[in-house]
Amino acid sequence: MQPFDFQLRTRLIFGPGSLNQIASAIAPLKGRRVLLITDPGVREVGYPNVAAGLLEEAGYTTQIFDGAGENPTTEHVEAGVVVAREFRPEILVGIGGGSSMDCAKGINFIYSCGGRMQDYWGVNLATAEMLPMIAVPTTSGTGSEMQSFALISDAETHVKMACGDKRASFAAAILDPSLTLTQPALVTAVTGIDALSHAVETYVSKRRTQVSQLFSRESWRLLSSNFAKVLNEPQDLEARGAMQLGAAWAGLAIENSMLGAAHSLANPLTARYDTIHGQAVGISLPHVVRFNGEEYNDWYSELLQVSEGNGASPPASAGATGLAEFLTGLVERAGLATRLSECGIEESAVPEMAKEAAQQWTAQFNPRRVSEIELRNLYEQAF
């Protein structure tokens, strides 16, 4: 039995068209000046302008910062802080994928508490109250909208810093599945695989609790049965909604249980080779499941029980091996690579990457102990 202390910090507003409720979602928060944080791609699609228009109509003063980027770095955050210092916002809105939401959290840390991003690498290091924030995810991936952590890479060292503080949680998240219809196919693929990996890794994490398992299971049920549907039928709003909720529940599971070795293996691939996060996790996860399954086969069977009979999901009796094969099938189905050799990774980099993977924060939460040696073996299997 694992004791827990659970509190939902984020109000959730879900449904097609719910972006229209942004003014009423923001109304309980203190302030009239709203800075919207997004990336250039999402801005081009138009959602930040729509959100800003709705807020202006309701009497708010708004500004858009579109300098967030994929795998946000300290530079993206600093550029946003410059804009914030000039505009003096009272409320922040992160609108876009995980990078926009994490960038909003990063800007909030520095704008509210001073210093630089590195000062907040760790847990509960904020030194002041932070601005209230709203999240409007336009992808179904990281689940950042439900987390108090921002993942920001050091622009110089490329080290991914997990900066978490309860005060960096979003006051509300608007989950409008219609916003996810315009995602490019590759984004649907890599964010979907990432969300699936969150459901799987959180379910077996050392920190798992009754609460995190609740969210992992429901997340797995939704994601495993809807991922192929959104790949086949990108305009299927029902399936898009299930993916968006699944990703949010998985985010909540991460908040309450952390992740595992597949994420430790993925980070050095992204840092060194710019491998897209979902692609990197998609390659590493099946190997981690097989490895963990040598001791925790029952846990993976439990997860399969949730999805049994749903589409191509294998029966619970298939255990870790069946789950690993199912996951590889989904990665293939998404049009992504299943081997490191297909991604331009050099085998000669494995020893160094294994060292870096062992230093990742997530490694300590993997159910089976992973040191440099095990991680090196896992990389080698992934070639």
Ligand SMILES: [Fe+2]
């Ligand atoms: Fe992830």
